[in-house]
Amino acid sequence: xxxxxxxxxxxxxxxxxxxxxxxxxxxxxxxxxxxxxxxxxxxxxxxxxxxxxxxxxxxxxxxxxxxxxxxxxxxxxxxxxxxxxxxxxxxxxxxxxxxxxxxxxxxxxxxxxxxxxxxxxxxxxxxxxxxxxxxxxxxxxxxxxxxxxxxxxxxxxxxxxxxxxxxxxxxxxxxxxxxxxxxxxxxxxxxxxxxxxxxxxxxxxxxxxxxxxxxxxxxxxxxxxxxxxxxxxxxxxxxxxxxxxxxxxxxxxxxxxxxxxxxxxxxxxxxxxxxxxxxxxxxxxxxxxxxxxxxxxxxxxxx
Amino acid sequence: xxxxxxxxxxxxxxxxxxxxxxxxxxxxxxxxxxxxxxxxxxxxxxxxxxxxxxxxxxxxxxxxxxxxxxxxxxxxxxxxxxxxxxxxxxxxxxxxxxxxxxxxxxxxxxxxxxxxxxxxxxxxxxxxxxxxxxxxxxxxxxxxxxxxxxxxxxxxxxxxxxxxxxxxxxxxxxxxxxxxxxxxxxxxxxxxxxxxxxxxxxxxxxxxxxxxxxxxxxxxxxxxxxxxxxxxxxxxxxxxxxxxxx
Numbered sequence: 001x002x003x004x005x006x007x008x009x010x011x012x013x014x015x016x017x018x019x020x021x022x023x024x025x026x027x028x029x030x031x032x033x034x035x036x037x038x039x040x041x042x043x044x045x046x047x048x049x050x051x052x053x054x055x056x057x058x059x060x061x062x063x064x065x066x067x068x069x070x071x072x073x074x075x076x077x078x079x080x081x082x083x084x085x086x087x088x089x090x091x092x093x094x095x096x097x098x099x100x101x102x103x104x105x106x107x108x109x110x111x112x113x114x115x116x117x118x119x120x121x122x123x124x125x126x127x128x129x130x131x132x133x134x135x136x137x138x139x140x141x142x143x144x145x146x147x148x149x150x151x152x153x154x155x156x157x158x159x160x161x162x163x164x165x166x167x168x169x170x171x172x173x174x175x176x177x178x179x180x181x182x183x184x185x186x187x188x189x190x191x192x193x194x195x196x197x198x199x200x201x202x203x204x205x206x207x208x209x210x211x212x213x214x215x216x217x218x219x220x221x222x223x224x225x226x227x228x229x230x231x232x233x234x235x236x237x238x239x240x241x242x243x244x245x246x247x248x249x250x251x252x253x254x255x256x257x258x259x260x261x262x263x264x265x266x267x268x269x270x271x272x273x274x275x276x277x278x279x280x281x282x283x284x285x286x287x288x289x290x291x292x293x294x295x296x297x298x299x300x301x302x303x
Numbered sequence: 304x305x306x307x308x309x310x311x312x313x314x315x316x317x318x319x320x321x322x323x324x325x326x327x328x329x330x331x332x333x334x335x336x337x338x339x340x341x342x343x344x345x346x347x348x349x350x351x352x353x354x355x356x357x358x359x360x361x362x363x364x365x366x367x368x369x370x371x372x373x374x375x376x377x378x379x380x381x382x383x384x385x386x387x388x389x390x391x392x393x394x395x396x397x398x399x400x401x402x403x404x405x406x407x408x409x410x411x412x413x414x415x416x417x418x419x420x421x422x423x424x425x426x427x428x429x430x431x432x433x434x435x436x437x438x439x440x441x442x443x444x445x446x447x448x449x450x451x452x453x454x455x456x457x458x459x460x461x462x463x464x465x466x467x468x469x470x471x472x473x474x475x476x477x478x479x480x481x482x483x484x485x486x487x488x489x490x491x492x493x494x495x496x497x498x499x500x501x502x503x504x505x506x507x508x509x510x511x512x513x514x515x516x517x518x519x520x521x522x523x524x525x526x527x528x529x530x531x532x533x534x535x536x537x538x539x540x541x542x543x544x545x546x547x548x549x
Binding site: 010011012013014015017018021022024025026027028029044045046048049052080084085086087103106107108109131132133246258261262265266 | 312313314315316317318335349350352354355358359427428455456459460461462463464465466467468482484485503505506524530533534
């Protein structure tokens with residue numbers, strides 16, 4: 001609230017460039033799921049670039065079932081006042097009132113997340129209406145560009161949250177990055193049909209074809225549990241990683257968190273990866289993606 | 304021969320700075336290891352998260368595995384001969400910091416190079432790493448190269464991040480569109496520090512400070528609270544390159 005007068009037209013807050021800039025500052029970093037202020041502190045001390053405040057990590061949402069909603073604002077406020085790094089929080093897909101509440105609370109970024117139970121099975125939030133950035137999940141380029149078209153300032157792969165199985169994050173990262181490569185060599189006359197094929201906004205698709213990358217920062221998420229998982233996604237070409245259940249469902253969260261941070265920075269240094277991967281204790285036990293019923297999969301949420 | 308500018312590449316908006324440097328006709332080199340520092344003419348410390356960079360640059364990169372390589376120990380002993388006396392003293396207000404992070408090579412080498420004249424430019428988080436004093440900060444470590452006092456997140460959370468048009472007299476024309484993201488503010492400066500831009504008067508803050516500077520220069524060091532790498536106006540990178548050429 002420092003900038004007294006919001007109507008002052010000399011100062012522009014919440015502009016597209018200002019919203020996209022926050023995720024740019026997070027590149028090369030690790031964003032960690034935390035469920036209380038104590039975990040947030042551990043994450044910050046381990047070197048997280050941001051924390052994602054939520055009531056239950058995805059592994060517990062998966063285990064407990066029921067409707068998963070935005071976290072208690074009290075919990076989010078406690079986390080905001082505990083750490084100096086950016087604080088993100090999740091809202092249900094399409095639940096723009098939860099998003100209004102999080103914006104009022106002063107979170108730095110909102111995750112419109114398939115991990116929570118969707119509030120709208122047809123429409124996502126109109127993210128352009130908000131003054132703070134949104135991150136959204138995507139499995140492919142069309143989905144990523146639809147979210148960006150709605151105003152997302154950051155994209156993450158969906159992966160399959162709460163499993164500790166990295167296979168879906170790898171699939172989604174390879175799909176998105178592969179489609180971008182394909183676009184960059186595609187003859188111009190094919191672009192409109194390709195936009196139609198993948199249900200992507202044409203103007204955004206043209207921009208991706210020209211730049212050879214998404215117009216926003218692109219992180220990996222969903223099932224990352226080890227330093228090697230983080231480095232794998234970084235080598236595939238994402239800008240950074242989210243780690244959800246992988247840290248605080250493991251035997252030694254602080255040590256594992258720090259190791260994943262280092263692995264994300266020095267992702268091509270196999271010697272260092274070998275060193276930081278030693279003696280981390282049990283990782284989260286996890287569930288194989290193939291043991292899940294199709295109705296248990298979270299990544300299919302969102303349209 | 305074109306200049307080679309290193310960009311500290313531990314975390315943050317590294318590629319944006321590299322792009323800016325290349326657009327100005329110089330070569331950009333991402334820096335992750337000490338050895339990368341050997342052949343650079345200047346260094347940029349980008350925007351990012353200061354706690355993360357502190358962890359990565361001060362923390363021995365081997366500590367997670369509890370294994371110290373010989374390399375690192377050699378380095379530590381070198382440090383104890385050269386830089387120990389000037390090593391960062393935690394101020395009384397920082398005494399309760401839980402700082403068990405061992406001092407490592409990368410940032411120490413940068414500090415040594417800076418003290419021997421290497422031009423260094425810090426943007427946003429980078430400016431925090433150059434500052435001698437950091438307000439209200441318990442376990443932040445910086446290189447203490449500039450005689451400035453800085454406060455982190457001076458404007459609050461992301462919803463108060465903003466862009467505005469500044470007057471920067473060392474640029475021609477002096478109008479400059481600047482982007483502030485969870486930005487710090489330079490709240491006091493020593494006598495040897497030249498203030499190149501102040502926070503405009505129309506931006507009101509809750510607290511009063513001895514000064515409200517957003518771009519400062521001292522000897523071979525330059526710092527800005529905002530992010531010139533996020534725009535296509537590269538005049539501030541050119542200004543820094545001019546400092547490097549001198």
